[in-house]
Amino acid sequence: MFCEKCGKELLEGAKFCGSCGAKIEPEQPAPRVAAEPPPVHPVPPPPAYTPPVQAVTPRQAYAPAQPQAYPGQPASEPLSVGQYIGMFLLLCVPLLNIILLFVWSFGGSVNLNRKNFARASLIFSAVMLVIWIAAGGLIAGILSEISGGFY
Numbered sequence: 219m220f221c222e223k224c225g226k227e228l229l230e231g232a233k234f235c236g237s238c239g240a241k242i243e244p245e246q247p248a249p250r251v252a253a254e255p256p257p258v259h260p261v262p263p264p265p266a267y268t269p270p271v272q273a274v275t276p277r278q279a280y281a282p283a284q285p286q287a288y289p290g291q292p293a294s295e296p297l298s299v300g301q302y303i304g305m306f307l308l309l310c311v312p313l314l315n316i317i318l319l320f321v322w323s324f325g326g327s328v329n330l331n332r333k334n335f336a337r338a339s340l341i342f343s344a345v346m347l348v349i350w351i352a353a354g355g356l357i358a359g360i361l362s363e364i365s366g367g368f369y
């Protein structure tokens with residue numbers, strides 16, 4: 219810093235020039251804009267998160283439909299004891315039982331219990347028939363084997 223009048227170097231912070239005695243205007247700091255704190259913008263609260271509305275896919279529309287009882291569906295009420303007895307009696311008839319089993323198994327309006335029972339009986343009979351045929355063949359083979367040994 220130098221004196222404005224005589225140009226002599228001044229001491230730092232001197233109020234008067236040591237050489238000419240001129241008053242030293244304190245160096246004005248650069249007009250500084252009052253450093254105002256930056257206006258605090260109120261932070262807007264984050265918008266409430268709204269999950270994206272998912273378009274209902276057509277697949278959801280086709281929810282697995284509950285099995286609806288259609289008019290032609292056979293009743294599935296449990297059979298009474300008398301009905302079971304009658305069923306067993308009918309199945310004792312040699313040729314009729316096979317016919318009845320097929321009718322009940324594949325009939326349109328047959329009680330579900332009777333239908334399932336008939337199907338189970340048919341499958342069981344078929345299995346037993348196969349076993350008996352196989353066993354019969356085996357026995358016949360053994361018998362022929364034995365008889366062949368004698369002759």
Ligand SMILES: [Zn+2]
Nearest residue numbers: 221224235238
């Ligand atoms: Zn001076």
